[in-house]
Amino acid sequence: MNQINVIQEIDEFKKLLSYSKNIGFFFGAGSSCAFGLPNIYKLTEDVESMLNSSLKPHFLNLKYSLSDLHTRTNISVEDILNYVRQIREITGEKEDREYDGVNGRVAQLLDEQICKKIFDVIQAKERAADITELRKFFAWLDIANRSNVKEVFTTNYDLLLEKAMEDNRIPYFDGFVGSYEPFFWPESIEKSVSNNDSTFNWIRLWKIHGSLNWEFRKDSLSDSFKIVRNGKVDEPENELVVYPSKEKYNLSRKQPFIAYFDRLKNYLLQGERLFIFSGYSFSDQHINEIIFNSLRQNPRLYAICMCFSDEQVDLMEPNAISHLNLCVMGPQKMITNGKLYQWKYDESIGNASESNLYWNKGEERFILGDFKKLSAFLIANSGKKKSIEEAVYGK
Structure with missing residues (x-):
């Protein structure tokens, strides 16, 4: 394998950071793992151990079914949630209809309890997390180039990003409006914001897989369900909106998921962009299609994927070698200009x-x-370390 000098490549990365006027970020589960939250497989184990005795056998049976179907053992709680929701869909949540040994009513209860246990696990870890470095990151992002709207996309449904920004008193916007039961307003993220708008420098946060403080709330007049965003939640009252299945993607444009996907696509296709991935495993094909299509269509888009393991670099190689504007960096390996080094x-x-x-x-x-x-690294390279620490520590 050919070698490449890490010092030279980082010098090039520094140049990109210095002249790029529009830098976007995409955070996956690995970014939250850095603060002590479980990865998807540890989360699966935790949820499995916490399910009640009546639902746990169904969870395990579906897990084994998926293992046989996909001929792999690393089935995650998200795989199981997607399967459970498909069963809810085809059974109409009716007790007298079943698929793969699970009736519609059990599928509904299992879905609700899995999400509740996800909430319990993540909330406990959030409370113990030291998010100082995350606060520093957002302080850096907040004072970075102010000529473009700053956008952060994430598949994480924990609330660490929101906590970090609010601790720093940094305004952000996620597409929800209102104060009593904030509702999603798609028009608010479909239109461009002019630089004389008071919200222009607010950070945009798009949670593509939902959030622990989103709930399905029944509308008393229409007898339909809507998604609302709560503030700080100690105990969810309704079904949580996390990890939307394919069916939920297609339910309605009034829901955030399709609108967020459109936002991601439009953002990546609009002019010159530096887009940095951290902690994302490229396991969501819906998202991957948008990313790789955008890399093909927009030659002025340059994406850098920071990988925690070289296994991820190997998985990325087939796509990275055919996209010259995609750079993948791992502990021992790097892919740049379509070549592995x-x-x-x-x-x-x-x-x-x-x-x-x-x-x-x-x-x-x-x-x-x-x-x-x-x-x-970003903070040290910015030359504004003192200002950033003052913003965090108040000194």
């Missing part, structure tokens, strides 16, 4: 004075796949 650390070329920010000399590996390390 092995990292080489050579201090004789380039500026190695701050290499500890992106390279672990002892373990000889690239470390920006860790969100905390990426955040520290």
